[in-house]
Amino acid sequence: MTMPSDARIYVAGHAGLVGSAVMRRLQNAGYTNILTATRGQLDLRDQGEVSHWFKANRPEYVFLVAGTVGGIMANSTRPAEFIYDNLMIHGTVVHAAHEYAATKLLYLGSSCIYPRQATQPITEDQLLTGPLEPTNEWYAIAKIAGIKLCQAYRQQYGRDFISAMPTNLYGPNDNFDLTSSHVLPALIRKFHDARETGAADVEIWGTGSPMREFLHVDDLADACVHLMDNYSEHSHINVGTGLDLSIRELAEKVRDVVCPSAELRFDTTKPDGTPRKVLDVSRLRATGWSPSIDLDTGIRTTYQWFLDQQTANRSMRGIGSVATAAG
Numbered sequence: 001m002t003m004p005s006d007a008r009i010y011v012a013g014h015a016g017l018v019g020s021a022v023m024r025r026l027q028n029a030g031y032t033n034i035l036t037a038t039r040g041q042l043d044l045r046d047q048g049e050v051s052h053w054f055k056a057n058r059p060e061y062v063f064l065v066a067g068t069v070g071g072i073m074a075n076s077t078r079p080a081e082f083i084y085d086n087l088m089i090h091g092t093v094v095h096a097a098h099e100y101a102a103t104k105l106l107y108l109g110s111s112c113i114y115p116r117q118a119t120q121p122i123t124e125d126q127l128l129t130g131p132l133e134p135t136n137e138w139y140a141i142a143k144i145a146g147i148k149l150c151q152a153y154r155q156q157y158g159r160d161f162i163s164a165m166p167t168n169l170y171g172p173n174d175n176f177d178l179t180s181s182h183v184l185p186a187l188i189r190k191f192h193d194a195r196e197t198g199a200a201d202v203e204i205w206g207t208g209s210p211m212r213e214f215l216h217v218d219d220l221a222d223a224c225v226h227l228m229d230n231y232s233e234h235s236h237i238n239v240g241t242g243l244d245l246s247i248r249e250l251a252e253k254v255r256d257v258v259c260p261s262a263e264l265r266f267d268t269t270k271p272d273g274t275p276r277k278v279l280d281v282s283r284l285r286a287t288g289w290s291p292s293i294d295l296d297t298g299i300r301t302t303y304q305w306f307l308d309q310q311t312a313n314r315s316m317r318g319i320g321s322v323a324t325a326a327g
Contacts, residue, residue: 008035046092059102117131121278167239195259204267210247213241219291219293223239226287244276
């Protein structure tokens, strides 16, 4: 059933990479009754606050895309934050959506929920069939709990709560901080810094051999709205392209766009993570959805967004300096 154009739609995590893309997608489709709350307005880890907000705002459709996220370094150094924050955020929002009878909720997980040695491409039924990848197990366990939470409320209360598991994401509003970013934005930042400083090479973590799949966040947002309208099943559903490439090939693609003169230097003392991770997306394709943004185009447009932000930030710093001088 398609969401009515005047539906009260809550995007939890609207300012993040995924949330901002969902906001763009909904606004472009003409939805005008979109509900949001900043971290300062609503602590999603606090059940009392979340329940009060749901009681006051009564959202009918909920996109639960909020969470604490990061790459291998962030997962390895902040395990308590990753498991606590995500467990609490999932729990409070799902429970409040039940308490105040939301029509439908879509919970967004992550492909890291699957076993490290999962058979490739990874089908949905491989969940909980083997050990997780140690470098992101805290985040993965929280995401698995979120899936089971939605299934439990569906089973016990008949709630139309669904879960989607996206592959690796990138795009506008990504995190380009080298201490906490995922691999693709980290590569963009590293090659950009090399271009700015004239560095001859760029360090890449690991051997470059792991295989990864990447989905532009605007494609994910489109898939989320499609699933909200067209999917209502107990099982979670994979969201991706079904195509993968090595980290070396990815680094070469980013280099060619950002800093063609740079050489690749692999630091093999750093972890590779899961050897290969590509999703089986046949169940998603069967619903009638497929991605539209190819990786080369996505890298180019994401880097352009990054450059635009750099320019905007410099302009803002200039305005601040003028204001200070004038004061």
